[in-house]
Amino acid sequence: MPSPLRLNPDRFFPADKDTANIARRLFAKVEKLPIVSPHGHTDPAWFANDAPFEDATSLFLWPDHYVLRMLYSQGIGFERMGMAPKGGPATPLASPRQVELTQRAEAASEGGNAETDRRTAWKLFAENYYLFRGTPSRTWLDHAFSTVFGIDVRLEAATADHYYDLIGEALKKPEFRPRALFKRFNIEVLATTEAATDPLLHHQKIQKEWDGRVITTFRPDGVVNHEIDGFAANMARLAEITKENVATWKGYLKALQDRRSYFRKVGRATATDHGHPTPITCDFAPAECQKLLDGALKGTLSPAEAELFRGQMLTEMALMSCDDGMTMQIHPGAFRNHNPQLYAGYGADRGADIPMRVSYVDGLKPLLDKLGNRADLSIILFTLDESNYARELAPLAGHYPCLRLGPPWWFHDSPEGMMRFRRNCTETAGFYNTAGFNDDTRAFLSIPARHDVARRMDCVYLAELVATHRLDEAEAAEVAAALAYHLPKKAYKL
């Protein structure tokens, strides 16, 4: 008999009864607040076209780098998950067993991923679902299985077909299309993220056809990070669409201002996002900037110079934000594509990005020296290096008017990660220098689950303050609503 799947209404609340009662009361006041999702990576095409999702495997397994990485870490190659390597034959991985499996998968996938392949991949996932015990992926998936599809048995080998069939059937129904789910999820606003050169066609279609508030975010990494694949092509495209001479420092900045303006007007963007390896910022004179730009365009920047170029561009983006009012997000510290074989075979965003140690106190100084005292500038800082919470980020955000702290990010978007964030940041930065929750996800069906966990964990933290007589319950309720709803709206000007 399969194990039951049932979301306990008190999930994540502490075992202590008194504290749990406080948490439950606080949560009751924020549970039904609309979802504000000011940063994420869902595909705007979903909402533009409102086409049905295909099946369990392509919905839950293939696009979720959290899921892929865990299965991969246990020796389950992507081929076995039914995924074809990009651009032809997979780079032969070193293990003979994997090479063999690759070859088998390639043979099997002639003609694309047939239904059989997808069902087989789903079964493999189901058999290995126990690997996710104790992880947020388990929480998010169970939440979606239960609340979106009404499934009441746990995913395991014996229930794999039941899941696959039930989900497949459901997805054919109109109420499981993207726009219907958006409404059902009670999303007030959802931000996607697009490259600076994106024409925002999907967003235009969405606005014309539908009242769901899906907005874009301006992400210029592709035209400020000389080390990204395709930088030269991106710059050519930037010149083309803005009619600016991007080979001059002035023209290049003008082109970026143009695009920011386009994103605001056409994509309803209120924020920019910057995914840099480090939080280093610079403040060079224009002649120096021109030299860096020259090197970027010629492809001659050393890694250190590429870092300076990116750092200068963070400061330029902050300056532009002072003019156009866009909220600026800095997401530093990921070593992208740490596994070159996997990158060659399957590309980016497959779970092979690893956090690095970073330093904000030195890195941000040039930008802060120039603009740190501007109360009309809003920069939201994120980190993958939690040692910075109490040491650097909370002290910085607890002083500089322009800074706010983004929520626990990526690997730390989890119950323990959220508690570490509050425990390490609150005493120095308070609650009101934080920016509420981001789900930051490309897994659309996980959005309600992620906000549910965030609201619950914030209520747990607040309940502890109340239970230990550090805060009155009425105050805690105000803070809970601020964290769940009001602070993100304010921080992102939504």
Place this chain on the structure above:
Amino acid sequence: MPSPLRLNPDRFFPADKDTANIARRLFAKVEKLPIVSPHGHTDPAWFANDAPFEDATSLFLWPDHYVLRMLYSQGIGFERMGMAPKGGPATPLASPRQVELTQRAEAASEGGNAETDRRTAWKLFAENYYLFRGTPSRTWLDHAFSTVFGIDVRLEAATADHYYDLIGEALKKPEFRPRALFKRFNIEVLATTEAATDPLLHHQKIQKEWDGRVITTFRPDGVVNHEIDGFAANMARLAEITKENVATWKGYLKALQDRRSYFRKVGRATATDHGHPTPITCDFAPAECQKLLDGALKGTLSPAEAELFRGQMLTEMALMSCDDGMTMQIHPGAFRNHNPQLYAGYGADRGADIPMRVSYVDGLKPLLDKLGNRADLSIILFTLDESNYARELAPLAGHYPCLRLGPPWWFHDSPEGMMRFRRNCTETAGFYNTAGFNDDTRAFLSIPARHDVARRMDCVYLAELVATHRLDEAEAAEVAAALAYHLPKKAYKL
């Protein structure tokens, strides 16, 4: 109706009833122990002159960098708090709104901070008091409002005038003068901190007139840190008062020995304190030292050389401590005055110091190689980088006879910070390699609150050990008394 203000007798004790009962029993045994405050920054003039404090704003708002930084971080400029910029017009900050406010504040403050200005600043503070939810400042302030002034409503817009009037009236009474509060707070000994060249006139007056035990601490930063404003003048003054030739390495050391001796005899000092950017120490031959001193006096030291000079001086200070028995405190890792505009406008200690990542295991090695095995030397280490607790500080203090760990410092002097300290340090360093609590404050009225929190949190940690059968309650009671009273007296030879 205003919210009540009431200090719950069980505040900070855990929600779990059994653990709270143990904590309560342990705390009952240490709650009334006299306060030993071996390190802090209260003004000895208060106790020398025993003049009344003026009003709520100048007592609670202006001197408290924790309060200033939080308000500032939310875009509230210092002018709006009624503070005039130092030496004339404020450095124009970047925000047009702030410049305007500055100008308005300057116009308003002609003739100093009138009563109206102070009351207005207090109201602004009261309106924004919600920003401090979840911070230790809230705890310290509420404790002082409640226990010192008997206020029973929470600070908010509606109660601002009530607070301002009530505090103002109280401060006129003799029992609210500094010496009376010192006795009321049950302070056994209070250490202030003075620069090496300070004549200690206030301390002399205190000793002549009063039996309160206020002692000084020898802080030579101004004459060992070549990068501090006024170094040259400090050195000239050092030469003048000691009649030593501080341009020679020998004369310079002799001058410092002289001042240490003076601090011990005239200021009853038992300790020195060293606020260096890093914990780097050096052990150079005299000729090398002379070269560093030459560079310092000529102002030609590079930043790296200035670091070596400071590092050498830590070792020299440890050597002198071996001779004169003074306990040595090292407080490293603050990036002072991180905000240059604010520093230009309002000077130091305004909440713009940010912690940095530091390394003790390498940095202290030269000093430890020379003196680490001396059981008659006592060096108390502090950190702003908590990643060092379990990795470096507890292992070092759990081995070297000369080392003890100071309590959680500055940003970490908070309930969560104290728990992190005990959780990360105790298992490796034990309790008896720690040095009890320091309040390290310039906010005199917060001293009882800070010791109250420290004693409570230590009892909470001990109660957990008892509740989980790791320690007997009688042992825990012994440890609680050691942490609250006996260990600081021993570590500081008081």
Place this chain on the structure above:
Amino acid sequence: MPSPLRLNPDRFFPADKDTANIARRLFAKVEKLPIVSPHGHTDPAWFANDAPFEDATSLFLWPDHYVLRMLYSQGIGFERMGMAPKGGPATPLASPRQVELTQRAEAASEGGNAETDRRTAWKLFAENYYLFRGTPSRTWLDHAFSTVFGIDVRLEAATADHYYDLIGEALKKPEFRPRALFKRFNIEVLATTEAATDPLLHHQKIQKEWDGRVITTFRPDGVVNHEIDGFAANMARLAEITKENVATWKGYLKALQDRRSYFRKVGRATATDHGHPTPITCDFAPAECQKLLDGALKGTLSPAEAELFRGQMLTEMALMSCDDGMTMQIHPGAFRNHNPQLYAGYGADRGADIPMRVSYVDGLKPLLDKLGNRADLSIILFTLDESNYARELAPLAGHYPCLRLGPPWWFHDSPEGMMRFRRNCTETAGFYNTAGFNDDTRAFLSIPARHDVARRMDCVYLAELVATHRLDEAEAAEVAAALAYHLPKKAYKL
């Protein structure tokens, strides 16, 4: 009246009753599982010769660097503990009091450590046993005193003789000999650690005479780390016993392959172990490798080159593991013998090793680029720098098929350390990318205590997940058994 010593059956379980009940039920299912000890430093001679242990002092005090370091940190010199300095007179330590004590100890120890000396040392230990409050040493020692010797009073000055006599008497009995204790402890397999050039005579004797499964581990540090005392002699010995020309890169690698094979066949080894200062790895061409080897043999490698040589050898060891299937353990980040005076006087492993900050994400990249995708390779990573748990280690192990996380190590092998490990690693790496518990001890009698603590703490963590509705209790029970028994057997191929 002496305090009672009694191990509470619920020790370490949380105060919350519901969570404690879950933990108790989970623990009941794993408490009696056999001990699998895949990594440690017990002396194989004990099991080869089965000679009785001598007395309390030589069993519990002298060999335990955790105990030595704590006593030493409080100014108790090794001489006072009855330990003679190595090779004659002690290096005079700086403290006059210690020098005097050294001289007294030397005089006293003429003719070795007489019974009187040992009893005196034991009394000193007993008097200072309170220093261990809150430390894992206290837990381990009390567990051994209680369960192995049935002592029911706490160690303190008044009970020192009782302990010394009772333990001394017991050790004379056959049931307290090493082999008998091994069986009584229910040890299924115990791995010791031997240098690459060790002839494994004890292991051969064990296999011939006895059915206890004591196996060796291949530790080549002495022939890959050019900075270790005796490197040249070790290399000469390696050449001698393998008949290979270790001066050529090929011959050197062949010699190591030979020894690995010998360790597997003669010592039943299934794993290698590598105690490097950092986790740096390299992947040089053979000509470069030969140059590094030349430098190592000539003794001309700079510290940076020595690091590269060690880094290259980690990659070579991983390659050999791909061939021979040995599990590879990397234990980086200890600054060995941080106290040069103590090292000169008393040698290594006296409690003077201090953790350092390390970086895995860069350090391991060359090895991972080459072999990271091999699911048939098993590398177990350890750390002394806990800031790496959530930032680097869990993300790496949650992606690379070859990586597993070793348990909390050394200073972190403690209740708090274990909780930090699970709290920081589980959400990203899951449970199944961890390798179960290692006791890693040379203190044979502490082995049951250490596994007891590890099993209890894992049950506490799991109980929290169950109590907060993140995991079903049946699943938690499966995980508890995996962590206690199945995962270490799998990770070490036992």
